[in-house]
Amino acid sequence: MPSDIVIDVRDLRKTYRTPFRRKKVEALRGITFGVERGHIFGFVGPNGAGKTTTIRTLMGLIRPTSGSATILGHAIPSRAARFKVGFLPESPYFYDYLTIGELLDLAGRLFGIDRATRKQRADALIDRVGLGRARGQSLKKFSKGMLQRAGLAQALMNDPEIVVLDEPTSGLDPIGRKEVRDLIIELRDQGKTVLFSSHILTDIEAIADQVAIVARGALQSLGTPAELVKRTVLGIDIVVRLAAEIDATTLTTDASHVRRTADELALTLAADADVDAWLERARQAGARVLAIEPRHETLEDLFLRRVGSADA
Amino acid sequence: MIGRIWAIALNTFREAARIRVLYGIIVLVVGVNLLAIVLGQMSIHEEARVARDIGLAGISLFGSLTAIFLGVFLLYTEVQRRTIHAIVSKPIERWEFVVGKYFGMVVVLTILVGLFAIAMAAMLTLQGVGISSALVKAIVLVWFEVLTVAAIAIFFSSFSTPFLSGIFSLAMWGLGRVTPDIEAAIEHGTPWIRVVAKIALEIVPDIHLFSPSGRVVDGATVSVHADFITWGYVGLASLHGLGWIVGLLALACLLFQRRDFA
Numbered sequence: 043m044p045s046d047i048v049i050d051v052r053d054l055r056k057t058y059r060t061p062f063r064r065k066k067v068e069a070l071r072g073i074t075f076g077v078e079r080g081h082i083f084g085f086v087g088p089n090g091a092g093k094t095t096t097i098r099t100l101m102g103l104i105r106p107t108s109g110s111a112t113i114l115g116h117a118i119p120s121r122a123a124r125f126k127v128g129f130l131p132e133s134p135y136f137y138d139y140l141t142i143g144e145l146l147d148l149a150g151r152l153f154g155i156d157r158a159t160r161k162q163r164a165d166a167l168i169d170r171v172g173l174g175r176a177r178g179q180s181l182k183k184f185s186k187g188m189l190q191r192a193g194l195a196q197a198l199m200n201d202p203e204i205v206v207l208d209e210p211t212s213g214l215d216p217i218g219r220k221e222v223r224d225l226i227i228e229l230r231d232q233g234k235t236v237l238f239s240s241h242i243l244t245d246i247e248a249i250a251d252q253v254a255i256v257a258r259g260a261l262q263s264l265g266t267p268a269e270l271v272k273r274t275v276l277g278i279d280i281v282v283r284l285a286a287e288i289d290a291t292t293l294t295t296d297a298s299h300v301r302r303t304a305d306e307l308a309l310t311l312a313a314d315a316d317v318d319a320w321l322e323r324a325r326q327a328g329a330r331v332l333a334i335e336p337r338h339e340t341l342e343d344l345f346l347r348r349v350g351s352a353d354a
Numbered sequence: 355m356i357g358r359i360w361a362i363a364l365n366t367f368r369e370a371a372r373i374r375v376l377y378g379i380i381v382l383v384v385g386v387n388l389l390a391i392v393l394g395q396m397s398i399h400e401e402a403r404v405a406r407d408i409g410l411a412g413i414s415l416f417g418s419l420t421a422i423f424l425g426v427f428l429l430y431t432e433v434q435r436r437t438i439h440a441i442v443s444k445p446i447e448r449w450e451f452v453v454g455k456y457f458g459m460v461v462v463l464t465i466l467v468g469l470f471a472i473a474m475a476a477m478l479t480l481q482g483v484g485i486s487s488a489l490v491k492a493i494v495l496v497w498f499e500v501l502t503v504a505a506i507a508i509f510f511s512s513f514s515t516p517f518l519s520g521i522f523s524l525a526m527w528g529l530g531r532v533t534p535d536i537e538a539a540i541e542h543g544t545p546w547i548r549v550v551a552k553i554a555l556e557i558v559p560d561i562h563l564f565s566p567s568g569r570v571v572d573g574a575t576v577s578v579h580a581d582f583i584t585w586g587y588v589g590l591a592s593l594h595g596l597g598w599i600v601g602l603l604a605l606a607c608l609l610f611q612r613r614d615f616a
Contacts, residue, residue: 058616098439098615101443103614105612121446121447127443129440131436134440135435135437148361148365149440151357151360152358152361154445193440
């Protein structure tokens with residue numbers, strides 16, 4: 043692996059046994075990947091795919107059955123490996139009797155940060171995640187979105203080189219999700235490496251430099267979004283204006299994804315369809331073309347294909 | 355290391371201070387001391403004896419029950435509520451976390467035992483009874499008893515549920531209080547009782563060491579009301595407790611180290 047790999051995961055496996063029947067459950071089945079310094083690494087997969095198990099193993103919460111991983115060259119689960127890492131757990135739970143300031147102070151103490159720096163960083167982070175008005179409230183009164191922001195703040199308390207975020211946009215409204223995405227990009231721009239998991243594909247596609255798709259405890263795809271998503275045309279999306287009383291049967295015969303509204307017709311033609319001939323037929327039927335756009339494969343298409351083949 | 359342990363201890367103290375049951379227990383102990391005055395008045399010239407005995411028994415009983423309650427819940431709820439995820443993912447060793455939790459409990463229990471002792475001293479003063487060094491020694495011993503019981507509870511809590519941990523801790527505390535009776539069972543019991551009693555004696559701390567009043571120590575009957583044990587005895591008994599505390603915490607740390615927090 044190149045030298046600027048800051049998280050190096052090799053053949054990581056985790057097998058559990060169910061409590062009573064002692065049945066083996068393979069949560070991770072030999073996951074291998076590397077995260078490059080300064081990149082945003084998106085970890086995507088359906089529920090139960092192994093994303094959280096991988097992240098918790100990296101953070102020392104779970105012991106791997108076999109395989110190895112290093113963070114900044116330090117083997118997990120050593121203290122040194124966690125020293126330069128900020129971590130936001132999935133659906134974070136914090137001591138609900140603390141205020142956001144006290145939570146950040148506790149986090150700072152565990153990193154051995156001196157009192158003055160703790161205070162200074164906590165104040166800055168509280169404003170940065172938009173919790174300035176909730177400064178005096180105990181976390182018990184926080185909404186799920188506010189707790190997520192508090193979790194982000196505590197993950198940044200040690201000014202980490204690597205930020206690991208498990209489902210950071212979960213439970214957030216669209217504005218909150220956009221703010222978290224912007225924050226992740228801002229962190230990358232500051233030279234930090236971000237590994238984040240999500241099952242919201244648009245979040246991953248929008249900001250990740252590298253993407254790993256996991257399903258059933260194994261890596262299905264790994265690469266940049268451009269490498270993973272084929273640029274070949276999968277079909278042609280067409281929208282035309284067409285009066286409601288006109289029969290569109292001849293126009294929809296070979297099409298898919300057909301939608302008809304009062305005065306519009308939207309459909310998708312196959313990639314190799316004769317678009318010119320279709321347009322000619324549409325004009326003869328009295329239609330006016332509003333939009334023609336090639337349809338490329340999206341990360342969602344790839345995800346569904348990969349996850350589907352893993353399940354098969 | 356000290357800073358991290360202290361951070362956990364401080365947080366544990368904050369958490370425990372919010373448990374309303376503790377305030378109920380303080381009220382209960384004050385109530386027990388008031389009861390001691392009433393019972394003392396009913397006795398014939400034994401007001402001071404009754405007040406001291408009931409007061410010390412109250413500290414021992416409620417202090418130990420509080421130690422079990424805190425010990426079985428404080429560690430378990432960290433795992434159950436997943437608050438531990440944001441903590442052990444930081445550069446803290448798991449043993450530091452367990453020790454920090456214990457020290458947090460030590461602070462809470464020390465304050466409680468202190469308050470219980472103050473309540474008892476106030477009642478004794480109201481009755482015109484002085485506070486002797488025997489009473490101070492007895493309180494120091496009860497304090498060590500409570501800290502030992504807390505370590506027992508933390509040990510069981512490191513791998514078991516609060517219900518089971520509570521039962522195991524109560525059993526260990528109960529057996530530890532009757533070690534002279536277990537020794538007697540070894541001498542006079544049937545063969546299988548001897549075997550069970552010998553095993554019990556090996557696996558429980560001798561908590562009876564912390565409440566020697568009314569028993570024979572070094573050939574003499576000791577009592578907080580008359581001749582009591584020396585500071586040397588208090589030191590040795592405390593060392594015995596300390597040994598168990600260190601041993602139980604070491605085992606708890608080892609077990610906690612191996613746990614997955616899924």
